[in-house]
Amino acid sequence: MYPEKIIRTVGDLIIHAAGKSPDKPAVLYKNDALTYAQVYEQSLRLARRLIRLGVGKGDRVCFYLEKRLEKVVSIFGISIAGGIFVPINRLAWAGQALHIIKNSEATVLITTFSRLASLKESLSGLLVVIVIDRPDDDTLAISCPVMSWEEVMDGNACAQPSSGVIANDVAAILYTSGSTGLPKGVVLNHLNIIAGAYAVSEYLKISTEDRILS
Known part of the structure; x- marks a missing residue:
């Protein structure tokens, strides 16, 4: 069994890893990398x-x-x-993405400027859109506030908020590809995700020295 007394939620995963191995690389992308401590700090700023x-x-x-x-x-x-995270497939076309945003009743969207351009006319129900790479010459006119990722990362990361989330609360809604119709959401709680990750790790005998291609 996974250490359920320590790790009860998806957020606990990074909190535990950052405390145990703060300077160890957590994620690599091209020539960039973040340690577990950096992932935790940025996650806390976003939270x-x-x-x-x-x-x-x-x-x-x-x-x-x-x-x-x-x-x-x-x-x-x-x-x-x-919150509940709702990933939208990076290969989804604009109509599918808008369906997921509306069907999931999302309050916030995190995206890039180029993807936002294809969605801008139908986002009036959102509190805000957080744009990763918002250019200086932003000329998009959309129906809700826009905030840059840099603004988010400028926030306070000193104290961890208390969300009151427990293992049986919903953690994510994962949508199907929509190959035979509109994408449909599958609800997973924190326990589903943590137990699944632990089971795969045990089965494949993944160690702290392994790198997983995603």
Whole structure:
């Protein structure tokens, strides 16, 4: 069994790892890398910003990103804030992405400027869009506030918020590819994700020295 007394939520995973191996590389992307401590610090900054924006326990936060370091930070940051993370497949077309945003009743979207351009006309229900790579000459006119990732990372990371989330609370909604219709959401709680990750790790005998290609 996994150490359930220590790790009860997805957010606990990075908190535990950062405490145990703070300077060890956690995630690599091209020529960039983040240690466990850096992932935790950035996740905490995102969590505190989301809470200040009004995101609370059970609120859905979508992210529509290609593979990049901010994707990992988003998962943990949303979880620490008490929210439910809703990944949108990076290959999804705009119509599918909009369906997921609306169907999941998301309150916040994290995305890139280029992806936002294809969604801008239908985002009026969101509290805010957080844009990873917002350019200086931003000319998009959209129906909700926009905040840059840099603004989010400028926030306070001093204290961990208390979300009141427990293992049986919903952690994520994962949507199908929508190959035969509109994507459909599958609900997973924190226990589902942690136990699944631990089972795969045990079966494949993954050690702290291994690197996993994603």
